[in-house]
Amino acid sequence: MKQINTESVSSLSTPEIEKKFVHHVYDAIAPHFSSTRFAKWPKVASFLSSLPSGSLILDAGCGNGKYLGFNQNCFFIGCDISPSLIKICLDRGHEVLVADAVNLPYRTGFGDAAISIAVLHHLSTENRRRKAIEELIRVVKKGGLVLITVWAVEQEDTNLVTKWTPLAEKYVEEWQGPGSPRARVPSSVSLESIPESEESSLGGEGVKVCKEGKVLGDLKEEKNVKNQQEYFVPWHLPYHRAEISGASAHALATGLATKDDIKGAVVYNRYYHVFSEGELESLTNGITNARVVDQFFDKSNWCIILEKTS
Numbered sequence: 001m002k003q004i005n006t007e008s009v010s011s012l013s014t015p016e017i018e019k020k021f022v023h024h025v026y027d028a029i030a031p032h033f034s035s036t037r038f039a040k041w042p043k044v045a046s047f048l049s050s051l052p053s054g055s056l057i058l059d060a061g062c063g064n065g066k067y068l069g070f071n072q073n074c075f076f077i078g079c080d081i082s083p084s085l086i087k088i089c090l091d092r093g094h095e096v097l098v099a100d101a102v103n104l105p106y107r108t109g110f111g112d113a114a115i116s117i118a119v120l121h122h123l124s125t126e127n128r129r130r131k132a133i134e135e136l137i138r139v140v141k142k143g144g145l146v147l148i149t150v151w152a153v154e155q156e157d158t159n160l161v162t163k164w165t166p167l168a169e170k171y172v173e174e175w176q177g178p179g180s181p182r183a184r185v186p187s188s189v190s191l192e193s194i195p196e197s198e199e200s201s202l203g204g205e206g207v208k209v210c211k212e213g214k215v216l217g218d219l220k221e222e223k224n225v226k227n228q229q230e231y232f233v234p235w236h237l238p239y240h241r242a243e244i245s246g247a248s249a250h251a252l253a254t255g256l257a258t259k260d261d262i263k264g265a266v267v268y269n270r271y272y273h274v275f276s277e278g279e280l281e282s283l284t285n286g287i288t289n290a291r292v293v294d295q296f297f298d299k300s301n302w303c304i305i306l307e308k309t310s
Helices: 006-012 016-035 042-050 083-091 126-138 169-174 239-244 247-254
Strands: 056-060 075-080 096-098 111-117 140-151 188-190 208-211 214-218 230-238 257-260 265-273 290-298 301-308
Touching: 006 126, 016 083, 016 230, 016 239, 016 247, 016 265, 042 111, 042 140, 056 126, 075 083, 083 096, 111 126, 126 140, 126 301, 140 290, 230 239, 239 265, 247 257, 247 265
Parallel strands: 056 075, 056 111, 075 096, 111 140
Antiparallel strands: 140 301, 208 214, 230 265, 257 265, 290 301
16 A cells, blocks of 8 residues: 655645735735836846856746746746736746646756745745755756745844734644644734835834733734744735725635725735744755755845755
8 A cells, every 4th residue: 555645745735824824915915016026136136147048947936927037048937826926927928827836837857947036935834845945956957956045034124023923822723734833922913004115015013912802012022032933924905906906805804904094005914934044954954866055145035056966
């Protein structure tokens, strides 16, 4: 009888927290999100420019496709979990499809290189993050390079962290399987409006933590909790944009979004697992067919370049 790898099965099963606070959110905010995403990160641009002419490059989690076609001497294909973002890419003439980062629909050894830019921090378990890395390595040829970037715990602007909402104990039920993160703030969260800057999509004012009906105070005190890595990061969708997106009415009705009348926006919360120093490299431990070529910190992101060795 064939044995089932339960760890692999669990990593392929999407936790509810990702469905609600990643997939649903990006579908709802896609056009507005895309309008703010056009600048190319220099390190990513440098990596893409360094690849040999004629290379086939896979962008896993391509978003609005801002890197697709960046190097005109190479061929690009992309995928993303959000159908709304993929439609934007298709309208721009890119070769893309809807796919999950932990289960890429490409044959082994398909591409010459792959990139995963700001994607892994939206995966809510260690197993899923590792599986996504394994998939990136699988789909490139021997000698192929993989660039991965994720948000860092060690933010250059520490004020930003005080404006994020740490995930509370009540969200534990959203995670499934081994490798699930452990909640570190023993309270439920009452989310208030948090403004953001266009560049970072972060920012904010005080968010209050409540327990048994009592306000414990501003989260600035709570955010000193050691090793906190699970957060909600808000996105403000202007009312005129929300009217275009039919998803917002449903999100408001079901409690997946809130209204901020002062700012005239529907507020969505996106799930993030921010990475500590060395964590990205540690996920590659046990992956025998790849080696670390480079790793670095860039603009509040941890980055790693892997080479497939066999």
